[in-house]
Amino acid sequence: MSLQDHIIARIRAEGPMRLDDYMHSCLLHPRWGYYATRDPLGAEGDFTTAPEISQMFGELIGLALAQKWLDDGAPAPFTLAELGPGRGTLMADILRASARVPGFAEAAEVVLVEASDTLRAVQARTLAAHAVTPVTTTDALPDQALYLVANEFFDALPIRQFVRDGTGWRERQVGLQEDALVLGLGPAQPQPALKDRLEDTRDGDLVEVCEALSSVLAPVTARIARHGGAALIVDYGDWRTLGDTWQAVHKHAATDPLKAPGTADLTAHVDFEAIARAAAPCAHTRVTPQGVFLERLGITQRAQQLARGLTGPALNSHVAAHRRLTHPQEMGNLFKVIALHRQGEAPPPGLET
Ligand code: SAH
Numbered sequence: 001m002s003l004q005d006h007i008i009a010r011i012r013a014e015g016p017m018r019l020d021d022y023m024h025s026c027l028l029h030p031r032w033g034y035y036a037t038r039d040p041l042g043a044e045g046d047f048t049t050a051p052e053i054s055q056m057f058g059e060l061i062g063l064a065l066a067q068k069w070l071d072d073g074a075p076a077p078f079t080l081a082e083l084g085p086g087r088g089t090l091m092a093d094i095l096r097a098s099a100r101v102p103g104f105a106e107a108a109e110v111v112l113v114e115a116s117d118t119l120r121a122v123q124a125r126t127l128a129a130h131a132v133t134p135v136t137t138t139d140a141l142p143d144q145a146l147y148l149v150a151n152e153f154f155d156a157l158p159i160r161q162f163v164r165d166g167t168g169w170r171e172r173q174v175g176l177q178e179d180a181l182v183l184g185l186g187p188a189q190p191q192p193a194l195k196d197r198l199e200d201t202r203d204g205d206l207v208e209v210c211e212a213l214s215s216v217l218a219p220v221t222a223r224i225a226r227h228g229g230a231a232l233i234v235d236y237g238d239w240r241t242l243g244d245t246w247q248a249v250h251k252h253a254a255t256d257p258l259k260a261p262g263t264a265d266l267t268a269h270v271d272f273e274a275i276a277r278a279a280a281p282c283a284h285t286r287v288t289p290q291g292v293f294l295e296r297l298g299i300t301q302r303a304q305q306l307a308r309g310l311t312g313p314a315l316n317s318h319v320a321a322h323r324r325l326t327h328p329q330e331m332g333n334l335f336k337v338i339a340l341h342r343q344g345e346a347p348p349p350g351l352e353t
Contacts (some may be wrong), residue, residue: 003032003262008176012063018174019246021159023266027156028115032262035156041086041217047249049152050234050290050331051090054321056306057151058093060297061232065094065147066101068230068341068348075228076329081112083138083216084153088126094149095130113138138219146229148220154235154275155267157212159246162191164205171192172206174258181185181258190259201242208241208268217278221340224282230348231340237270238336239287245257245269247326272338282340283350291332294325296350 012016029033037255039048040172047194048206050057067079080093084155084292091110098104114120120134128209135141164168168188197207220231248257248264255264272287303322324334 003029004181004260006032006083007174007181007261008179011174011176011181016175016186019174020160021171022174022261023158023246024230026257026261026264026266027158028171029262031146033116034262035119037118037262039087039119040265044250048327049086049091049253050335051151052087055093055322056299056302056322056327057294058090059097059302060294060299061090061149061151061234062094062097062103063149064098064297064350065149065230065232066104068097068346069104069145069147070101071346072102072145073226074107075145077108077109078147079111079142079223080108080227081111081113081146081148083148083150084156085112085114085123086096086119086152088098088112088123090149091123091132092126095127101191102330109133109142110145113141113142129339138216141219141223143223143227145227146223146231149227149234150231151234152236154210154213154216154270154299155237156265158312159208159210159211159268161206161208161244162194164197164201164207166203167198167246169207172290173247181261183258186295192254198238206244208245208271209272210268210274213271213274214278217275217340221279221282224340224342228342231282232337232348233275233339234290234335234337235270236331236334236336239271239273240273241269241271270336273318275338281343281352283343283345283347285339285347285353286339287336287338288351289328289333289335290335291326291328291352293337294332295333299326306321348350 022342030036085091112132112134162173165188169191170185170188173184173186245268248255248266250264257266276284324330337347341347
């Protein structure tokens with residue numbers, strides 16, 4: 001049996017499946033899910049992320065979080081957490097860079113929020129030199145000051161899609177035609193949660209909704225509001241999504257999200273307005289392009305410093321990595337950064353309210 005057989009059997013028994021349900025099964029089904037069964041990152045895998053491109057990304061994020069911790073009066077103990085840590089590379093770079101900040105490492109309890117057993121094992125290897133606490137959901141974060149990072153995590157949360165029809169909405173669903181999975185539309189229904197979107201959409205427009213976002217963020221914002229800290233969120237997307245951004249990637253190329261479920265990475269653009277709305281009771285910063293954020297934190301100076309020790313192909317790939325992270329035509333503009341922090345406190349460096 002494959003995940004495709006399993007999904008087809010479910011649709012036969014229960015009818016068309018919601019997209020978030022399909023996406024959740026494809027990514028996290030314990031036996032066949034994409035993240036559950038593999039390490040998808042890097043040149044050999046399906047996609048590459050900023051921390052895998054260059055150590056500079058995690059170093060600058062680590063120093064930004066440590067600076068915010070100092071600005072907050074160095075609360076101790078505190079939680080240093082990451083959502084969806086992949087291979088653990090970002091956290092390793094954060095810990096290396098922040099080790100020079102007096103008191104930071106001693107006061108930090110490192111917590112990794114990860115749903116995949118396979119990736120949890122990779123993270124444990126990468127971070128073998130550190131004490132880390134693995135958890136599967138943000139509810140399990142300790143009740144203390146929280147400094148958190150999430151890179152390319154929210155794009156993996158399951159979405160629903162709705163197509164406008166008059167004042168109602170038709171939900172996009174996965175159904176069956178003969179033995180093949182196909183996308184279809186449910187009946188038009190009112191959607192109270194989409195009331196605002198009646199103002200900026202027309203008949204036939206498609207909007208996306210990520211319901212998991214608020215349940216993931218609620219425990220995070222509760223801890224920051226109560227004890228202090230910040231959450232730094234980096235992902236691709238923009239303020240308010242409009243249109244179909246659902247995509248599947250396999251071996252660094254786009255593929256059909258309905259083909260061979262469980263074998264491709266499924267993502268959608270992150271709606272930063274939805275993150276800002278879920279920020280309460282915390283404040284949120286402006287959404288800032290990744291390139292601008294990294295430049296403000298001094299990536300060019302760091303790149304020049306690292307370049308002094310490099311020659312030949314290593315130097316070329318270092319220069320290319322700097323460009324890739326920051327250039328507007330590469331990741332610099334597509335990726336955005338937002339931070340959540342306590343009302344009335346300064347945001348982390350590199351961002352403004
Ligand atoms: N942040 C890493 C990896 C991004 S890939 C990097 O930048 O390289 C997405 C990560 O989120 C993977 O570790 C995946 O297993 C994890 N993940 C996806 N959905 C999740 C969920 N609902 N709960 C917890 N972890 C999840």
